[in-house]
Structure formats: structure tokens, C-alpha cells
Amino acid sequence: MLFQAQTSKEKHPVAELPSSNNNGDLDGGGVRVSCYSEAINDVPVHFQIISLSKQIYVWIGCSSAKFGNLYAAAPTRPNNTVSVTSILGGSSDNAGASMARRLVLKTGLNIILASNIPKNSPMIEVAAEKMLVQKLASLGFIRPKSEGKGHLDNGFIRSESAEGDN
Numbered sequence: 001m002l003f004q005a006q007t008s009k010e011k012h013p014v015a016e017l018p019s020s021n022n023n024g025d026l027d028g029g030g031v032r033v034s035c036y037s038e039a040i041n042d043v044p045v046h047f048q049i050i051s052l053s054k055q056i057y058v059w060i061g062c063s064s065a066k067f068g069n070l071y072a073a074a075p076t077r078p079n080n081t082v083s084v085t086s087i088l089g090g091s092s093d094n095a096g097a098s099m100a101r102r103l104v105l106k107t108g109l110n111i112i113l114a115s116n117i118p119k120n121s122p123m124i125e126v127a128a129e130k131m132l133v134q135k136l137a138s139l140g141f142i143r144p145k146s147e148g149k150g151h152l153d154n155g156f157i158r159s160e161s162a163e164g165d166n
Contacts, residue, residue, distance in 0.1 A: 034139065040127045045117070047132060049139070055110035056141065058103070060117060060128050068116025073100035075108060095119070099129050106133060107141045 034049045043062060050057040061068065069089035076083050082104045084097045096115040103111045117125050136142050 032139065034135065036135070038128075038131055040124050040131075043121075043124060045124065045128050045131075047128075047135065049132075049135065051139065051141065055112065056103070056107065056136070057112045057114075058132065059114040060132065062117045062121070062124060062128075064116070066116045068114050069096045071096050071100040071113045071115070072111070073097075073104045073113070074110045075104055095122070095125050099125070102129070103132075103136070106143065107136060108143050109141065 030053070032049075032051045034051075035047065037044055037046045039045070046059075046061040046065070048057075048059040059067070067088070070087040071084060072087055073082055073084040075081075082101045084101050084104075086097060095117075096113060099115065100111050100113040103113065117128060133142065
């Protein structure tokens with residue numbers, strides 16, 4: 001990689017509310033909210049993740065608390081592709097739509113993404129997405145790579161070999 005964004009190692013969790021379930025999973029309708037900030041190339045980037053049982057709402061803000069462009073992305077059947085649409089703004093900004101698409105592919109869940117990262121800051125976008133994926137992995141939302149492509153089951157994609165022969 002020719003360029004690498006400099007990130008601070010300090011994490012500033014603002015709030016994290018655990019699921020209402022005793023066993024920690026979100027299948028019972030629990031809501032988990034996680035807010036934190038990172039410095040990327042000396043620019044403060046703020047994250048808020050609201051996770052429900054089959055969808056994740058993500059807000060990424062840079063320098064201010066503006067809402068930014070809003071995208072919705074979801075896995076589709078039967079082709080196991082991802083559909084993405086811009087709900088607010090974003091007509092000339094494909095970075096947010098691409099990020100939402102990649103998050104669906106990594107999680108198998110519906111993603112609502114609001115992004116307020118300047119269009120002229122691709123390094124911040126890349127670093128912010130990487131940090132977001134790391135956080136989603138720590139929360140248990142990133143699917144194992146071995147699952148690969150397959151059929152959707154309970155919001156997650158199951159591999160063909162895991163289903164067995166009928």
C-alpha cells in the first residue's frame with residue numbers, strides 16, 4: 001500500500017449498552033449501542049453503531065455532528081447479491097454506497113449507513129471503514145470467511161456444504 005492513514009491508538013468509548021438478553025446475543029430483540037471516536041491523520045472521526053437483531057445502523061462523522069448522506073443496503077435473494085440505495089443525498093458520492101455494500105457482504109445483515117466524511121478525503125474513508133469493520137468484528141457481527149457464498153438463513157448466508165444433502 002502506497003499510503004497509510006495515521007490513526008491514534010486512543011479509543012474513546014462514549015457509551016456501550018449491552019443487549020437486553022442475559023446470554024448476550026441479539027436474537028431476542030436486544031439493542032446494542034456503541035459510540036466511539038478515533039483520530040485519523042489528526043482529524044477526529046466519530047462512530048455510532050446501533051445494532052438490532054437483523055440490522056445495523058451506522059453513523060460515521062468527521063469533525064462535526066452532521067448527519068451526512070444516508071444509504072440502505074440489504075442482501076437479496078436468490079442471487080445472494082447486495083442491493084444499495086441512497087436515501088438522503090449521495091447522488092454523486094459512491095463511497096458511502098460502496099461501504100454499505102461491503103458491510104452487508106461482511107455481516108450478512110441489513111445496513112443503514114450515514115456518512116459525513118469529506119469527499120476529498122479517501123484515506124480517511126478507508127481508515128474509517130477499517131476501524132468500523134474491526135469494531136463490528138469485536139461485537140461479533142462479521143461472518144467467518146469460511147462461510148463464503150450460499151443461502152440466506154436467519155439473516156446470515158449459509159454455505160452450500162453446511163446445508164447437507166436432501
